[in-house]
Amino acid sequence: MxxxxxxxxxxxxxxxxKRALDLIPGGVNSPVRAFKxxxxxxxxxxxxxxxTITDADGRDYVDFVGTWGPAILGHAPDCVIGAVxxxxxxxxxxxxxNPLEVEMxxxxxxxxxxxxxxxxxxxxxEAVMSCIRLARGVTARDRIVKFEGCYHGHVDSLLVKAGSGxxxxxxxxxxxxxxxxAELTITVPFNDIEALKTVFREGGKEIAAVILEPxxxxxxxxxxKPGFLEGVxxxxxxxxxxxxxxxxxxxxxxxxxxxxxVFGIRPDLTAMGKVIxxxxxxxxxxxxxxxxxxxxxxxxxxxxxxxxxxxxxLTAGLAQLREMERINxxxxxxxxxxxxxxxxxxxxxxxxxxxxxxGSMFCxxxxxxxxxxxxxxxxxxxxxxxxxxxQALDRGIYLAPSQFEAGFLSTAHSPxxxxxxxxxxxxxxxxx
Ligand SMILES: *Cc1c(COP(=O)(O)O)cnc(C)c1O
Numbered sequence: 001m002x003x004x005x006x007x008x009x010x011x012x013x014x015x016x017x018k019r020a021l022d023l024i025p026g027g028v029n030s031p032v033r034a035f036k037x038x039x040x041x042x043x044x045x046x047x048x049x050x051x052t053i054t055d056a057d058g059r060d061y062v063d064f065v066g067t068w069g070p071a072i073l074g075h076a077p078d079c080v081i082g083a084v085x086x087x088x089x090x091x092x093x094x095x096x097x098n099p100l101e102v103e104m105x106x107x108x109x110x111x112x113x114x115x116x117x118x119x120x121x122x123x124x125x126e127a128v129m130s131c132i133r134l135a136r137g138v139t140a141r142d143r144i145v146k147f148e149g150c151y152h153g154h155v156d157s158l159l160v161k162a163g164s165g166x167x168x169x170x171x172x173x174x175x176x177x178x179x180x181x182a183e184l185t186i187t188v189p190f191n192d193i194e195a196l197k198t199v200f201r202e203g204g205k206e207i208a209a210v211i212l213e214p215x216x217x218x219x220x221x222x223x224x225k226p227g228f229l230e231g232v233x234x235x236x237x238x239x240x241x242x243x244x245x246x247x248x249x250x251x252x253x254x255x256x257x258x259x260x261x262v263f264g265i266r267p268d269l270t271a272m273g274k275v276i277x278x279x280x281x282x283x284x285x286x287x288x289x290x291x292x293x294x295x296x297x298x299x300x301x302x303x304x305x306x307x308x309x310x311x312x313x314l315t316a317g318l319a320q321l322r323e324m325e326r327i328n329x330x331x332x333x334x335x336x337x338x339x340x341x342x343x344x345x346x347x348x349x350x351x352x353x354x355x356x357x358x359g360s361m362f363c364x365x366x367x368x369x370x371x372x373x374x375x376x377x378x379x380x381x382x383x384x385x386x387x388x389x390x391q392a393l394d395r396g397i398y399l400a401p402s403q404f405e406a407g408f409l410s411t412a413h414s415p416x417x418x419x420x421x422x423x424x425x426x427x428x429x430x431x432x
Pocket of ligand 1: 123124125126128151152153154213218246247248249273274283
């Protein structure tokens with residue numbers, strides 16, 4: 001996509017980008033970083049602290065991405081860095097049980113309403129993948145239902161969206177996924193309980209699990225309609241399918257217990273990640289005791305990891321959660337979120353735009369709302385978004401480089417920082 005902005009990365013970033021393109025596919029280790037959604041070249045970051053990221057050319061930006069969610073206290077909070085530094089002196093990996101694993105399990109089970117037992121993994125993708133395998137193992141069924149626009153990591157079975165219409169069998173979104181596997185995934189529009197009913201009526205006894213982001217935040221951000229999550233759970237129970245909440249994004253962010261606490265729903269299994277890693281690579285999945293006990297070595301569902309329960313990662317995650325509890329970070333984030341929302345709503349008043357928010361997650365869509373599902377989100381004017389993104393970047397504000405990603409606030413985004421940012425964004429939007 002072309003972009004008509006003056007923003008160019010500095011010399012150091014440009015040089016790094018050339019070298020990266022030569023040796024790393026697309027120059028990046030995760031596709032969205034390549035700026036394909038907004039055009040132009042990405043910059044390289046050498047340092048991050050609080051709400052600020054600093055690029056290889058020494059330029060500072062106010063960061064509204066927060067490493068895609070984990071940085072809930074802002075970047076490199078002293079409590080996390082200090083704890084990791086100290087922990088590293090005792091060794092970086094043991095491959096033998098360590099006390100932090102017990103402490104993390106106790107913390108997760110205390111905070112997340114539906115989780116009675118938990119296992120640690122190394123990424124959100126791995127957490128989701130393990131939930132799916134466990135659900136299939138427990139139910140002895142193969143089919144999975146997911147919702148259009150919900151992202152669950154790059155798990156084979158879940159890189160699928162509807163080919164045409166809600167009830168068709170899935171077509172893989174990626175090369176390299178066997179169609180035999182993709183066919184086991186059924187996709188349904190989010191917030192459409194009737195479509196899900198039809199799916200269950202036609203083949204409910206073959207469905208192992210329904211997986212969803214309770215608040216989808218990978219196609220921008222939209223919320224479940226009142227009663228939708230309850231409806232999904234009721235159908236799962238009626239047909240004996242498991243309900244899996246993918247709370248990799250929402251977990252420990254919307255509330256200590258994630259979206260399931262906010263909406264009062266207890267899923268059977270929950271995938272977690274991002275915030276619980278405190279910026280290190282961590283995932284986790286958990287649920288009811290009788291389900292989790294199907295895992296090896298107790299049960300027949302195999303799941304393992306050399307670095308799972310890594311002491312540095314758990315130290316970072318625990319330090320971050322402890323600090324969030326100490327300062328009641330979730331209340332603070334709600335207040336900051338409200339302040340930001342009020343300012344953004346004023347800024348887009350009378351324009352063909354929609355600002356959606358829950359807690360510290362937000363999205364500005366370049367179209368009239370409300371946006372309730374992927375089809376709505378896709379109607380957004382991505383060219384206008386790209387223009388807005390680059391103008392903000394020019395003025396030192398880093399937003400997610402795609403219309404279809406959520407933005408994040410952290411506790412480091414003080415009211416002053418937000419007011420400042422709002423002034424700049426308002427100014428840019430005057431011309432939009
Ligand atoms: C980020 C994300 C994942 C994947 O997590 P990774 O750590 O990137 O593998 C899965 N589900 C949701 C909802 C996510 O936002």
